[in-house]
Amino acid sequence: MPxxxxxxxxxxxxxxxxxxxxxxxxxxxxxSLARWRDGDCALRxxxxxxxxxxxxxxxxxxxxxDLDRFAxxxxxxxxxxxxxxxxxxxxxxxxxxxxxxxxxxGEVVRDQYFFLERCxxxxxxxxxxxxxxxxxxxxxxxxxxxxxxxxxxAADQRPPASSLRERRRAAAVAS
Amino acid sequence: MYRYDExxxxxxxxxxxxxxxxxxxxxxxxxxEDHFKPLRLMNGLYLQxxxxxxxxxxxxxxxxxxxxxxxARIARVYDRGYGHFTTRQxxxxxxxxxxxxxxxxxxxxxxxxxxxxxxxxxxxxxTADHFAGAAADEVEDPxxxxxxxxxxxxxxxxxxxxxxxxxxxxxxxxxxxxxxKVHDIGLQLRRDAAGEVGFRVIVGGGQGRTPMIGPTIRxxxxxxxxxxYLEAILRxxxxxxxxxxxxxxxxKILVASVxxxxxxxxxxxxxxxxxxxxxxxxxxxxxxxxxxxxxxxFENLPAQDTGFEAxxxxxxxxxxxxxxxxxxxxxxxxxxxSISLKPVGGVPGDATAEQMEAVADLAERxxxxxxxxxxxxxxxxxxxxxxxxxxxxxxxxAAGLGAANIGLVSDMISxxxxxxxxxxxARSIPVAQRIATRFADLDRQHDIGELKLKISGCINACGHHxxxxxxxxxxxxxxxxxxxxxxxxxxxxxxxxGDIVGPAFSYDxxxxxxxxxxxxxxxxxxxxxxxxxxxxxxxxxxxxEALYAGH
Amino acid sequence: xxxxxxxANGLRDGEVLYLACGGRWSRDLAEAxxxxxxxxxxALMAIAERxxxxxxxxxxxxMAVTVExxxxxxxSQRERIRAAGPTVGTDIATERGR
Ligand code: HEM
Ligand code: SF4
Numbered sequence: 001m002p003x004x005x006x007x008x009x010x011x012x013x014x015x016x017x018x019x020x021x022x023x024x025x026x027x028x029x030x031x032s033l034a035r036w037r038d039g040d041c042a043l044r045x046x047x048x049x050x051x052x053x054x055x056x057x058x059x060x061x062x063x064x065x066d067l068d069r070f071a072x073x074x075x076x077x078x079x080x081x082x083x084x085x086x087x088x089x090x091x092x093x094x095x096x097x098x099x100x101x102x103x104x105x106g107e108v109v110r111d112q113y114f115f116l117e118r119c120x121x122x123x124x125x126x127x128x129x130x131x132x133x134x135x136x137x138x139x140x141x142x143x144x145x146x147x148x149x150x151x152x153x154a155a156d157q158r159p160p161a162s163s164l165r166e167r168r169r170a171a172a173v174a175s
Numbered sequence: 176m177y178r179y180d181e182x183x184x185x186x187x188x189x190x191x192x193x194x195x196x197x198x199x200x201x202x203x204x205x206x207x208e209d210h211f212k213p214l215r216l217m218n219g220l221y222l223q224x225x226x227x228x229x230x231x232x233x234x235x236x237x238x239x240x241x242x243x244x245x246x247a248r249i250a251r252v253y254d255r256g257y258g259h260f261t262t263r264q265x266x267x268x269x270x271x272x273x274x275x276x277x278x279x280x281x282x283x284x285x286x287x288x289x290x291x292x293x294x295x296x297x298x299x300x301x302t303a304d305h306f307a308g309a310a311a312d313e314v315e316d317p318x319x320x321x322x323x324x325x326x327x328x329x330x331x332x333x334x335x336x337x338x339x340x341x342x343x344x345x346x347x348x349x350x351x352x353x354x355x356k357v358h359d360i361g362l363q364l365r366r367d368a369a370g371e372v373g374f375r376v377i378v379g380g381g382q383g384r385t386p387m388i389g390p391t392i393r394x395x396x397x398x399x400x401x402x403x404y405l406e407a408i409l410r411x412x413x414x415x416x417x418x419x420x421x422x423x424x425x426x427k428i429l430v431a432s433v434x435x436x437x438x439x440x441x442x443x444x445x446x447x448x449x450x451x452x453x454x455x456x457x458x459x460x461x462x463x464x465x466x467x468x469x470x471x472x473f474e475n476l477p478a479q480d481t482g483f484e485a486x487x488x489x490x491x492x493x494x495x496x497x498x499x500x501x502x503x504x505x506x507x508x509x510x511x512x513s514i515s516l517k518p519v520g521g522v523p524g525d526a527t528a529e530q531m532e533a534v535a536d537l538a539e540r541x542x543x544x545x546x547x548x549x550x551x552x553x554x555x556x557x558x559x560x561x562x563x564x565x566x567x568x569x570x571x572x573a574a575g576l577g578a579a580n581i582g583l584v585s586d587m588i589s590x591x592x593x594x595x596x597x598x599x600x601a602r603s604i605p606v607a608q609r610i611a612t613r614f615a616d617l618d619r620q621h622d623i624g625e626l627k628l629k630i631s632g633c634i635n636a637c638g639h640h641x642x643x644x645x646x647x648x649x650x651x652x653x654x655x656x657x658x659x660x661x662x663x664x665x666x667x668x669x670x671x672x673g674d675i676v677g678p679a680f681s682y683d684x685x686x687x688x689x690x691x692x693x694x695x696x697x698x699x700x701x702x703x704x705x706x707x708x709x710x711x712x713x714x715x716x717x718x719x720e721a722l723y724a725g726h
Numbered sequence: 727x728x729x730x731x732x733x734a735n736g737l738r739d740g741e742v743l744y745l746a747c748g749g750r751w752s753r754d755l756a757e758a759x760x761x762x763x764x765x766x767x768x769a770l771m772a773i774a775e776r777x778x779x780x781x782x783x784x785x786x787x788x789m790a791v792t793v794e795x796x797x798x799x800x801x802s803q804r805e806r807i808r809a810a811g812p813t814v815g816t817d818i819a820t821e822r823g824r
Contacts, residue, residue, distance in 0.1 A: 059414070081213060081296065083336025087413045090333055095448060111197070111214055118332035135205070146193045149182045151329045152402075153453040161182040161326065162460055169459055201781075202738065208784050222785060224808050226740035272739040522814050593804060594812035602807075604814045654802060 002133060003103065004113075004140050005123035009133055012125070014051050014072055030074055033058060036066070044069065053105070056084040060091045060098075067098045075121070077106035086119045093120035093155040110139030114147060120155030176239055176545065177322050177467040179287045186329065187284045190291055194218050195277035202274065217335065219265075219293030220276060223597050229271045230293040231283060235303035235321040235345070236264035236548040236555075240535035243546055245286040247531035253279045258531070260516060260524045262550045262588055262639055263342070264302045265293055269595055291329060296337045298328035298409070304346040304353045305549035308468060309557035311505040314364045315372055317347035319465045320401055323456065327402050334409045338416035339424035341409070342381075349668060354550060356380045356388050356670035357642060359426045360408060367395045374401065378408060378438065379430030380670075382636035387427045388670045390435035392442060398461075400446075402454040407446035411438070471543040471558055476508025480561035493568055495617060496579035501564065508561055512542075514554040514571060515578035515586060519615045523589040523607050524552035526576075533574035541567050552588055553581065583620040584628055584693065585611040588639050592632030592649060593656070599632035601649025601656035601682070606630055609686045614693075623693055626706045629664075642666035644707045645692060646673040647685065658685040662692070662718055663710045674715055677723050688722055695721040727793045728801075729760035732770040733808075734783035742808055743783060749773045751783060755809045756797050761788070 003012050016030040023029045023043070030051030036043065043050070051072035052063070067073075073092065075085035085104065092098040103123040104116050116124060126136045150160045159167075179187070194214075201211040215221075219230035231246070238246075246266055250258045253275055254268040261267055271279060283289055293300055301324045303317045304310065324343060328334070334341070344358040355361025361377035374396045380389025396404050408426075415433075417423045430438045487494040502511040514534060517523050526534075538546045538556055541563040547555035559567055571577045580586045587610065590596065592603030607630055614620055629643030633650075640646030646661035658680050661673030680688045693706075695718050700709045710718070732745040743751040744758035752758070761767040767788050774786035789805050791798035800806045807813060 057414075080210075081336055082418055083296075083334075084414055084418075086333040086336065087410050090410075109210060111210075112336075115330075115332040115335055142196065146196075147186060147189050147330060149185050149189075150332075151182075151186060151326045152331055154332050161186075162456060163453075164182060165180070165460060165463065166457055204781055208778075222735060222740060224804070225742055225811065226735070270740075274738045520815070593807055594814050599804070601803075602813065604812075608815065656803060 001125050001127060003123045003125050004137055005101075007140065007144075009126065009137050016051075016053060016074070028072075030072065033063070036063070054088065056082065056088060058088070060088050060096055064096045067092070067096055067100070070098075070100050072101045072103060073098065074103045074105045077104060077108050077112075080107040080109050080112060086115060089116075089119040089121055090155050110136060110143060113140050113143035117144065118150065118154040118156045118158070176237055177234075177318075177464065183326070184284070184287065187287070187289050187291070188281075190218075190289065190330070191277065191280045191284050194280060198273060198277055213295060217292060217295035217297060218280075219290035220271075220273070221294065221597075223269070223591075223595055224593075224599075225595065226270045227273055227276070228595070229268045229276060229279065229290060230261070230265045231268070231288060231290045232293045232300040233264045233266060233288075233548050234325050235301055235307065235318045236305045236550075237307075237318060238546040238548065239544045240539040240546070242286045242288055243531050243535040243538070245282060245288070247528040247535070249279055249282060250528040250531065257525055257527045259522070259591065260526065260548050260552050260554070262552060262590075262637065263300060264305075264548045264550060265300055266548070267591075269591075294340070295335075296339050296341075297335045298324075298331060298337075298341045298343065301325050301328070302342070302344045302353055302358075302550060304348060305547040305555050306352060306502065306511055306557060307347060307547075308470060309504050309506075309509075309511045310348055310350075310352075311503045312350050313347040313505070314349075314366060315347045316465075316468045317345040317353075317362075317364055319461070319468050320362070320364075320374075320398065321345045322464050322467075323401065323461070324405065327405070327454075331409075334413060337409070337413055338418045339421070339426075341412075341426065343405075351666070351668040351670070352550075354639070354642065354666040354670075356668075357382055357386070357639075357666060358389065360405070361389055362401075365395070371395075371397065373397045376404065376408075378442075379427040379435070381425050381427040382639060382641050383425065384422060384634040384636075385425075385428065386636065386641040386672050387431060388672065389427070390430065392430075392435055392439035399455055400450055402456065403449040403452065404442070404446050406454060407442045407449050410445055411441045415441075470506075471545070473506040473509065473558070474560070476506075476560065476562075478507040480508060483561040483564055486565040490565075492579070493565060495621070496568055496577065497564070498621070499579055499581040499583060504558070506558075510559050510561055510564055512556040512559045512564060512567060513549070513581045514556065514576050515580050516553050516576070517580055517586045517611065518575060518578045519585060519611045520608050521611075522604050523587050526554075530574050530576055533570060533576065537567050537570045551586065553586070579617060580620060582625045582627070584614050584623055584626040585620060586627075587611065588627075588629040588643070590631050590638035592630070592638075596632060596637075598635060599649065600634075600651040601632050601658065603630045603632040603638055603647075603649060606647065606649075606658065606682070606685060610689055613686050613690055623697065624705055626693070627665075628689070639666060640664070641672050642670065643673060644710070645689060647689075650679055652679065656682045658682070658688075660685075660688060660692070660722075662715065663707065665707060676715060676719055691721050692718055727762070729762045729791055729793050729798065730767050730770075730788045731758035731760055731791050731798050732767075732774045732786060732788050733758070733805075734774060734777070734786035737781050737784050745770055745774055745786075749777075751777070755800075758791070758798050760791060760793050760798050 053074040346353040357380040363375040376393040377389040542556035589607040593599035629639040630647040631638035631640040642664040664673030746752040746757040790801040
């Protein structure tokens with residue numbers, strides 16, 4: 001399944017490997033939290049070439065110390081109405097300083113993209129055939145452009161209305 | 176009143192365009208109903224029994240005449256000439272067409288209104304004391320922080336897919352007119368020992384099928400910390416609230432299951448990490464918002480107005496209306512004026528387009544251009560000079576809005592019930608109408624005194640029956656409409672949940688049952704004792720006896 | 727005689743509709759086509775589901791009626807009110823004529 005990343009549809013070069021399969025041959029494996037926890041030295045030594053799939057009921061603090069081991073963390077949306085991973089993402093970014101790729105997997109639809117991006121996700125998995133994927137990408141661009149002034153700070157770089165007002169006040173004082 | 180700046184209006188306009196796109200994708204088939212439903216709900220659009228229903232937010236219940244006229248216009252152009260004011264400071268239109276809703280929203284945006292987050296599992300319209308800025312007993316105007324919360328919660332990226340809906344109410348007075356103890360979060364502005372103003376924070380109250388009075392998790396929260404503290408509460412809830420069972424998904428279930436102390440500790444821990452960050456509003460921003468809620472230019476007037484006194488003396492109907500529909504204003508020579516939307520035989524909370532326009536005219540002419548919507552489904556003109564009260568009353572009477580029954584038995588809260596609502600078990604409105612007709616005699620109502628009767632058509636409790644002095648709940652018994660009665664509930668600072676008196680009554684019998692309860696109270700009350708106080712003194716027994724003896 | 731009919735709401739306008747003879751949707755309950763067997767009901771529902779997919783209607787479902795003199799009458803109070811409109815008397819909708 002491809003992903004949307006940085007505004008482009010790209011082939012997903014990561015593979016989620018179920019716990020019972022070996023990792024040896026896989027260039028970019030994504031492992032479960034359980035596997036990571038029980039993992040041997042070899043797994044721990046895979047610096048930077050490892051992805052982690054975090055169940056959405058896990059507190060990110062549980063892996064806070066290991067974050068620099070992961071180049072990718074996948075957060076799950078079992079159904080799109082289940083919004084736990086938004087909090088996980090913000091915690092990973094804002095509290096634990098995770099800098100790797102943060103990806104939304106599961107039922108991820110266009111109407112979440114803006115919220116996802118604001119919470120610090122940088123890629124989303126895309127389901128369906130070519131046409132669906134094309135629509136999803138179009139939707140991604142629309143979603144990014146739909147709301148230009150967020151009303152609250154989050155994990156993204158968009159200045160919220162309160163800081164824009166602050167800036168304007170400062171400008172007014174300066175001039 | 177708050178006025179949108181370019182940022183607020185940009186957002187609301189963009190939201191209209193976004194929803195227009197969502198509707199277009201639904202109509203073109205790109206979205207099926209399963210995926211469209213959560214989106215339309217997040218914009219207040221339901222599919223009800225007969226048609227779509229649109230819920231429009233009236234943030235913290237404050238409107239001006241321009242906005243009220245627009246609500247009237249929308250009722251006329253997009254609906255069937257009327258609207259229903261709800262207990263959550265919203266207005267519901269019962270007959271809009273999906274394809275026209277984007278245009279309707281664009282018209283709302285022109286007057287700085289919207290339907291954002293009036294439904295769905297997100298932070299809903301923030302409600303406040305409808306006497307805010309006018310009440311004599313207020314520490315501070317709660318709308319300043321209600322507006323701050325409105326902005327912060329709008330399209331919140333982290334909290335738009337919560338386990339369940341989330342309702343926040345704010346009051347600035349010790350006397351609770353906003354039912355803060357039965358909200359997901361209730362905030363009460365108060366002073367600490369040092370004279371600082373901050374919030375008491377109540378979390379985990381609610382109604383519905385598991386009614387609960389919310390516990391206080393923090394006695395005093397400095398104002399500057401409000402948003403970081405709210406974000407901490409919401410984050411704990413978003414992560415830990417139950418998602419496996421719709422009926423157990425509200426925050427009240429989480430708070431009750433871990434215990435208020437432990438819940439409070441979890442929030443405090445999260446808050447320690449959040450406070451002092453980018454959520455703290457700069458003082459200038461708070462001042463900017465506060466300035467919009469500065470009191471209108473009041474005149475210096477004597478506390479009494481001779482013309483007003485003379486009118487009360489001469490006109491018995493006017494005097495009687497004044498007894499229930501006027502409230503003490505903080506400014507001498509002014510009054511807070513309640514407009515009852517509960518005429519005998521009418522639909523509680525409904526107003527026609529013409530009535531909305533009449534209220535807009537009166538507010539503009541006599542009421543500093545301010546209108547409020549109360550959670551008891553009435554309207555309020557918060558700032559009227561005593562000298563103008565008679566003229567306003569005449570205007571109201573002419574518009575069919577002269578009911579003199581605020582706080583009395585016919586001033587009922589009623590949800591739409593089976594006449595409109597898809598989830599209902601039984602009708603609510605016709606029961607309210609029959610009760611009001613039974614007690615139509617105003618002298619009798621005044622003799623009975625304050626009595627809050629609240630009716631819901633199902634256990635979701637939109638009609639607040641759990642917290643009615645008398646609560647009526649519609650149930651379905653083998654396909655027939657029945658009504659279970661509770662006694663002794665209260666939504667005020669002395670909040671309590673009603674006790675079930677016994678087996679439910681049929682549609683035909685429920686009005687007699689209510690009358691019999693009232694008669695029982697009249698027989699046993701002590702001098703000056705209100706219904707609720709009498710009930711709290713004597714308990715269920717005498718009422719039960721009156722209802723079921725001989726059965 | 728008891729039977730079942732199929733109802734839905736119009737997608738664009740939300741209007742209450744009944745599935746009538748020939749797969750047409752009618753606002754008039756009297757025109758609803760009663761199904762007396764499970765097969766007949768399944769056939770009606772199949773038409774309705776197609777109409778849902780084609781975005782003519784939403785929320786299609788079958789409901790119980792009795793048929794007297796050829797006219798279906800809903801068994802549940804909910805469906806009676808849904809067919810006839812609110813019973814609240816002062817409803818402006820009825821005054822203005824539907
Ligand atoms: C007609 C369409 C409506 C629908 C489908 C609807 C649905 C619901 C549901 C499902 C609940 C229960 C939530 C829960 O327990 O988790 C609820 C609660 C509530 N609703 Fe409504 N409602 C409707 C109309 C109204 C109206 C007209 C009002 C105001 C008069 C209102 C105000 C409330 C309030 C105050 C509560 C209880 C507080 C709470 O626990 O959330 N609703 N509603
Ligand atoms: S209480 Fe029940 S019947 Fe009344 S509006 Fe709420 S959901 Fe509908």
